[in-house]
Amino acid sequence: MSNKRSNSFRRAILQGGRQLKGCSLRDEAGLGLSQRLIRHVAYETLPREVDRKWYFDSYTYCPPPWLILAITIAEVAVFMYYGLQLDRLVLQVSSPSFLKSPLPYHPQLRAQAWRYLSYIFMHTGVEHLSLNMAMQLLVGVPLEMVHGALRIGLVYVCGVLAGSLAVSVTDMTAPVVGSSGGVYALASAHLANVVMNWSGMKCQFKLFRMAMALVCMSVEFGRAVWLRFYPPAFPPCPNPSFVAHLGGVVVGLTLGVVVLQNYEQRLQEQSLFWIFFSVYALFVLCAVFWNIFAYGLLDVRLPPTP
Secondary structure (H helix, E strand, C coil), X not given: CCCCCCHHHHHHHHCCCCCCCCCCHHHCCCCCHHHHHHHHHHHHHCCCHHHHHHHHHHCCCCCCCHHHHHHHHHHHXXXXXXXXXXXXXXXXXXXXXXXXXXXXXXXXXXXXXXXXHHHHXXXXXXXXXXXXXXXXXXXXXXXXXXXXXXXXXXXXXXXXXXXXXXXXXXCCCCCECCCHHHHHHHHHHHHHHHHHCCCCXXXXXXXXXXXXXXXXXXXHHHHHHHHHHCCCCCCCCCCCCCHXXXXXHHHHHHHHHHHHHCCCCCHHHCHHHHHHHHHHHHHHHXXXXXXXXXXXXXXXCCXXXX
16 A cells, blocks of 8 residues: 555644654654664655654555665676676776677667666676665665655656666767666755755754765766766777766756655646656657657767677
8 A cells, every 4th residue: 555645634644633742753762673764764865754753653664675676786796797707897898898788878779779778787897886886775775765666766767768868869979887877866856855855854964964975976977977088998989978977867856856855645646747757758759759860860970889
């Protein structure tokens, strides 16, 4: 059963229809380890005390936050497999066989539609994987515990798809690897939600932690920009693009913010959600037509097929 509340039920809570304890959730004593974890997640992600108490009372770990964990395990497993295949863990992208995998997005193979999503399972090296996995777990798992796999999966997948399509439109000769599109969609949505509800967010050291999150995101983005313009090991194919990061950020600051701000309501009841989702769908449609026609009309010189 969904833990999302209708508008009428929310009004009933606010009018006193549901009896809440007078003390703050932080003052609850005698909690077990799992209950303390739920309370911690509530204060990390929800800006209102009524929502935090509702979440604390209703969350049961069933189902567990399986989606982000499953994606992370799959990404690590694929990385280790190719690490053994390519005989390197650092800068795997410098191997001549790196782009021969069926997973990365490559402009010559853009007709293979699965590559617009499957590229998240390939990473340029252990340094790329480590930064993405750290942000994905630290941000994604708590958000999934609160908002559920469906909502978080929607934001993540939309960020991933927007990332590869943005590359195909703006950086037309470059390949794409890494889960940064989805990770940055979640992270930017969460950070924007914290800023927009600054007074209500009661997580500890929020200013310091937000600064550290921005530093980590900037370091990863800077690494991607540096790698993109670093002389490629096997020209004329350039190194992977950084534009997927920006595509994820745009999704997070639009569609993602709407998803995270409406914990207590069903998304299908939110007109703003449908507005942003329609704009996103229009972008996807335009990008598909761009991929079909623009490369030929602009006579883009693409790198050879790997």
